[in-house]
Amino acid sequence: MHLRTETALDFLEGRMEPGEETFWKEHLQSCKSCKHEITVWQQLGIDMKRFHLKSAPDEDLKRAIRIFPRLSERVQPALRHLLATIMFDSFREPAFAGSRGAAGAARQMVLRAEEFDIHIKIWGERDHRQMLGQLLPRGETFVRAARFHLLRNGERLETTGVDDVGEFHFTEVPDGDLSLQIDLPNLTVIGALNVREVL
Numbered sequence: 001m002h003l004r005t006e007t008a009l010d011f012l013e014g015r016m017e018p019g020e021e022t023f024w025k026e027h028l029q030s031c032k033s034c035k036h037e038i039t040v041w042q043q044l045g046i047d048m049k050r051f052h053l054k055s056a057p058d059e060d061l062k063r064a065i066r067i068f069p070r071l072s073e074r075v076q077p078a079l080r081h082l083l084a085t086i087m088f089d090s091f092r093e094p095a096f097a098g099s100r101g102a103a104g105a106a107r108q109m110v111l112r113a114e115e116f117d118i119h120i121k122i123w124g125e126r127d128h129r130q131m132l133g134q135l136l137p138r139g140e141t142f143v144r145a146a147r148f149h150l151l152r153n154g155e156r157l158e159t160t161g162v163d164d165v166g167e168f169h170f171t172e173v174p175d176g177d178l179s180l181q182i183d184l185p186n187l188t189v190i191g192a193l194n195v196r197e198v199l
């Protein structure tokens with residue numbers, strides 16, 4: 001549940017029932033998106049008029065209208081898709097090449113997509129291959145909401161969430177044309193792992 005515009009205005013103008021006000025005060029402590037929404041409205045001035053009232057001064061009205069599209073975008077954010085690039089793959093590095101055939105040799109990879117690095121380790125025998133990964137945002141963090149999907153030929157095999165340090169774990173990593181899909185708010189990252197090719 002998030003602050004809608006009307007609720008935000010009621011809150012700023014002190015028109016709420018005490019219980020409701022307490023609820024939103026507590027919510028604002030923990031919710032960045034609502035906190036931002038309140039800040040935006042506050043910048044318009046706490047004594048602002050509601051933008052749909054005819055009595056609102058022209059200038060206030062214009063400012064409110066300029067802000068409004070941004071508020072709607074947050075309610076229905078545009079979903080972006082990013083392809084992650086492989087920055088490092090131990091099985092492709094000459095220094096590690098000798099370990100490729102070795103039993104139990106772990107493959108280490110680093111994928112990058114804009115503000116995210118994804119560190120991946122794949123290890124185990126063919127039938128019990130596992131993957132441990134970590135999502136490392138280089139900027140603003142919202143990793144807690146991330147969902148990770150292991151795909152083969154575009155089909156979901158396994159889905160997992162993320163723990164407190166941004167780690168995710170897949171317990172059954174088969175052969176094949178694998179990729180990793182990461183769903184974040186507003187953003188989907190897909191990285192090809194090409195396990196068949198090198199393992």
Ligand SMILES: [Zn+2]
Pocket residue numbers: 001002003027031032033034035
């Ligand atoms: Zn909220």
